[in-house]
Amino acid sequence: MSVEKQKKTDVDALQEKLLRHRLGGGRSRARRRGIALADRSGPLRLSFGQQQMWFLNRLDPDSAEYLVPLAFRIRGTLDVAVLERAWNALLARHEILRTRYTLTDGEPAQIIDPPQTVGLPVDEQRDVPGGERGRRADARVAEDARTPFDLEREWPVRARLLKIADDDHVLGVVVHHIAFDAWSARVLINELGALYEALDAGREAPLPELPVQYADYAAWQRAQEADGALAEHLTYWRERLAGIGPLDLPADRPRPAHRDHEGADVSFVLPDGLSEKIHKLALRHNTTPFAVLLPAFQALLARYTDRSDIAVGTVASGRTRPELQGLIGYGINNLVMRSSWRGDPRFAELIEQARDHLVEAYDHQSVPFARLVDELQPERDMSRTPLYQVAFTLHERGGERVELPGLTIEPHAATGSVAKCDLELQINSAPDGTFHGQLVYATSLFERDTVLRMSRHFVRLLQQAVEDETTPLSRLDVLDAAERALVTAGPRFSRPVTRTVHELFEEQVARTPDAVAVVAGEVSLS
Structure with a gap:
């Protein structure tokens, strides 16, 4: 077995050890x-x-x-x-x-x-x-x-x-x-x-x-609530998400009064060798790549929002029992991964925090998200999703292709994207262990160029964080050379400030009173 395959096997075994027993069994009487x-x-x-x-x-x-x-x-x-x-x-x-x-x-x-x-x-x-x-x-x-x-x-x-x-x-x-x-x-x-x-x-x-x-599953789930089996888990989430507020990313357009589902997506690739480094870093921290990629995304969101309390939604399969493995139906559950910190922590600290929070979240995943929203009763806002506005998912690709005698059946991309929240980072893990990214975004908020720039910022930040996990968050750069030159270069010319803005505006109006000043759709105003 090659060194690369052995490393991937080690990570898979670690994932099995850390998560599967909690996803497939549990500590509560109700789960058994x-x-x-x-x-x-x-x-x-x-x-x-x-x-x-x-x-x-x-x-x-x-x-x-x-x-x-x-x-x-x-x-x-x-x-x-x-x-x-x-x-x-x-x-x-x-x-x-x-x-x-x-x-x-x-x-x-x-x-x-x-x-x-x-x-x-x-x-x-x-x-x-x-x-x-x-x-x-x-x-x-x-x-x-x-x-x-x-x-x-x-x-x-x-x-x-x-x-x-x-x-x-x-x-x-x-x-x-x-x-x-x-x-x-x-x-x-x-x-x-x-x-x-x-x-x-x-x-x-x-x-x-x-x-x-x-x-049968639906009746069983309802019986758990009637038996009080969810009370312990509700207590955890009530404490974990206390005081949570909305996360507003800098957008290209004002937030509409009512959120719609129209979305688009931007795909991107990770540089050669970065996927392997992510696996190695996860292994060093006794966790999975999820706990490396998620804090990198949260660090990017912190940079955009100037916040150190970042809540991101993710999805658990919800099939915690063997009877449910082959069942079609709505079995997933949304979990809120909240990370907060003081000062300027090292990226390694965020990995440790994400690892612990991930294990806790799966331990308490029995609370359906809809039930959690009812319990926490966040302020009703038709313009955004409750409890989180940004999401992260890690999908393992493989097994979708079906080979039959004389036939091959495989997924075919033929449909557009639906934005279930403001922004979602989807990382797809290929069978060879490499990662491929996709950002799904609400077109009512963002332009494509903005999201393309976000994808470049994420890859750049992730590269630096993985190369040196001891780097403080403030030192993880997101700008490339061209962007940095744009924001740091001085003015191309300077002249003394002698008049106010409104005086200059009035002078321009006097010079060209009939010129178009504002364009909105089909309407132009002088």
């Missing part, structure tokens, strides 16, 4: 109890996450913010009829994909429909020139991703197959967040591939029976 099957004779209550999504959908039923768009490129000889059968088998296997939502006695409840055959629409694109088909397919997938669901009357999932060539297709899938999360995406594509392969070969599907369905 198995998930029982729910009583189906009465209304089936929603999980906390479902209820939050249901409420947001009722608040703005036409919004596409909480739709999860997926696209898969299928290359090879595809039997469309078999794919349709596989799709229906997947819908039959997971109740959550056949669930509607209605009010029962004033409370939202799940209505699980029996399995039924659903057609898989196929867009042949016969009249579209060959060179245009890929772009048209992507446009159709993006259009579907903006089409809302009627959660009371429709199942929360739809799919469409777009034919680019006889051996090239795009499968577009849209699922409402009330029934889906990032973990579910991997379950969906792996199971769909297994079902297709078995049906195509005339065999029974090799998938084991699910021990529980999502409705």
Whole structure:
């Protein structure tokens, strides 16, 4: 085994040691109890996450913010009829994909429909020139991703197959967040591939029976609250987030009165060798790369805001029990990672703090984020997300590509970005251990050039912090030579100040009274 592979293995083992036992087991009595099957004779209550999504959908039923768009490129000889059968088998296997939502006695409840055959629409694109088909397919997938669901009357999932060539297709899938999360995406594509392969070969599907369905999990989660199992965790978060305030980044435009979901993204790469150094630094601190990348991002946010109390949201899978590993549904939970410091600490101190806070946060992740918001009751503000406005996620890529006899199925980027908060840093970890970055931003606040500059600042700060972890935060530079010259160079010329600004303005008005002074959209004022 090479030295590089051994180092990656060491980090993986360390991650297993530090986090998996806390994600997969736990110290509370409630976690150790198995998930029982729910009583189906009465209304089936929603999980906390479902209820939050249901409420947001009722608040703005036409919004596409909480739709999860997926696209898969299928290359090879595809039997469309078999794919349709596989799709229906997947819908039959997971109740959550056949669930509607209605009010029962004033409370939202799940209505699980029996399995039924659903057609898989196929867009042949016969009249579209060959060179245009890929772009048209992507446009159709993006259009579907903006089409809302009627959660009371429709199942929360739809799919469409777009034919680019006889051996090239795009499968577009849209699922409402009330029934889906990032973990579910991997379950969906792996199971769909297994079902297709078995049906195509005339065999029974090799998938084991699910021990529980999502409705069972929702009932179990609600029972924990009734038993008081969340009280200890609520106490932790109440103390941890006491006095938390909004984080306002310098923006290009004023914050709108109502936040919208329109977003865009900027991708960037880390310089050669930096990913390996991040792994080594994490290993030295007995932690994972998450606890190196997060404080670097928080240090950048501190530089932008001149604050030393930075709250950043992140996501936990929420699947802390083995019964939930193969389940499709809304299982994630949002956690608030708050870091604060006095003076001018070394970057190494922020890593230590992040490591400890990360372990504590996962220990207390049982509190659903919606329940936490209800408990803390932050000031209601329709212009920003509650408790955090900036997010950080670390995704491990790998396993999404499915190889079948004569077919390859892999993710296909064909949809735009949705900004779930002001700014989100997404770091993707490739199978070879390298990291790739993406900043997703609210277009109502930021211009693309601003976010491109942010990505360069993050990489520069991260490089310096990883090279020498003893560097104080104030010494971590974010400006490159050109930017530094711009802000430090003196004026190109100087002249004595003899008049005030308003006097100079009045003189210019007298010289050119009819010149355009202000332009706003189509309106120009002299």
